[in-house]
Amino acid sequence: MATEATTAKFKNPDFRPDFRPEISVTSHDGLHYWQFMIAGSIAGSVEHLAMFPVDTIKTHMQALRSCPIKSVSVRQALKSILKTEGPSGLYRGIAAMGLGAGPAHAVYFTVYEVAKKYFSAGNPNNSAAHAISGVFATVASDAVFTPMDMVKQRLQLGNSNYKGVWDCVKRVLREEGLGAFYASYRTTVLMNAPYTAVHFSIYEAAKKGLMEISPESASDERLVVHATAGAAAGALAAAVTTPLDVVKTQLQCQGVCGCDRFQNSSISDVIKTILRKDGYRGLMRGWIPRMLFHAPAAAICWSTYESCKNFFQDLNDCSSSSIIT
Template identity: 45%
Template sequence: MADEIDYEALPPNASLAVNMLAGALAGISEHAVMYPVDSIKTRMQVYTTSPVAVYSGVGNAFARISSTEGARALWRGVWSVVLGAGPAHAVHFGTLEAVKELMGGNDHADNYLATAVAGGAATTAADALMNPFDVIKQRMQIHQSQHRSVLACARSVYLKEGLGAFYVSYPTTLAISIPFNAIQFTVYEQVKRVLNPRHDYSPSTHITAGGIAGAVAAAVTTPLDVAKTLLQTKGSSEDAAIRNVRGLPDAFKLIWARDGIKGFARGISPRVLTAMPSTAICWLSYEFFKAAMRSD
């Protein structure tokens, strides 16, 4: 139909405001839909001495958490990511498009350097904003968390551990997010071009390319994500060795000492299961909102 929106035919250099608003809406959509699986991933990555909180897989975790704590426990902390995801993704996609345009990524389809640098720059800016919200989210996700609201959790962490607790994992977050976003953005762009070389209107292309990109990036960066979870939840642990972990090297040493090589794959299944649909939803939402706002 002549009046249908053609996503790929739209001008790539939309205004910064359009890209930021599209990114904010996409980020909220992404995190809200897959939040329960993300909660399971956090539970599987946390080191605990309680056998009640040790899960053999995603299905086992879902069944046990739902039956013993109620399904609402899987959504505990969701408001933290909703509040943080909008602004963080706005910054992410605004930076992404601005850097890609600056480096000529919109003019040359094979400019892999531009896409990778744009992805890295975007996540550096966005994670600075999102990291405190992510700490709060994981503190609320863990087994027997005493926190029942975002504000109460933030206040408790600040009073007991100081401002540094919200950023102790920031270097590790960047160590995850920069390669994650560079990988997923590059894979997304290349898969999208292979599946849709004519750049026709094709939401299925955004879903498929986004899902593949998310799965690849999530699997590659899981070891770093395990370390990040340890750093962000150590303040809630009664284990002295965990509470004394100061950074990424300490986290890696502890994971290796406790579990060996398999410890670095803790939570990989729910992480990939979360990343595939959430990244697909994120890119589909981003392309849709960007196209819809450009067409107004």
């Protein structure tokens, strides 16, 4: 009887286990904005730096050269990079990633937390609020990250003849102008908006579902919950948005290492070029490494972010206790 009663309570959407507040999805409320920024910055940096070699492989697979080329597998792309540049080739452009990931993710998570609080209206299970908040977050963070992402992708193509981050920045400014840094911004936003909407919705729903499976041990397994929910959200969202990611890579790498140069930043023109040279499969170039990147990257990012938030929550609680005492 006791077991049936407990099960019935957890099936009741109005039931709130007040005696177990640690499993509540709103347990991190009350952090300062600067704490969200630091947590997001650390999470984003750890995520991208840890998964950078996979991102390099994806970029090589998506960069369409000036003549029709045969699709290559992950293994072929990896062997090519290692043969021509050695292991260090997997890390070309990592400095640009380091410079862009921290600030961009600080903006990303801060905007997300603020928007989620505003749109959810006190309901932590509002999936629409999570999706909308994610879109706001990505529009803001992409404005910060896109220039360094362009530099990063150009450096990842080993034969680009750029000596480093600042050499790339100076040459692009001199030869192509400031607009080149944002040539892919519209595409990036159009890609990341649905990606983030799907990602955050799945993450929040999966996190809630996993916590409810075993509420008595939810606190002890919180890190596993965040990692699992993040991996599922990252993999699905990455697969759905791969075609736009291919377009983004084309715009960012145009004119480098024999890649096509486009007259404007029209997404339709890029898609037509890809279809003409490589067919519909060209729009899915790099989908495997993209999923291999985003699944563990999201797991790393969310678990790191939530751990940092836990740290700041404990810090704030200690500070409050000291003041009261």
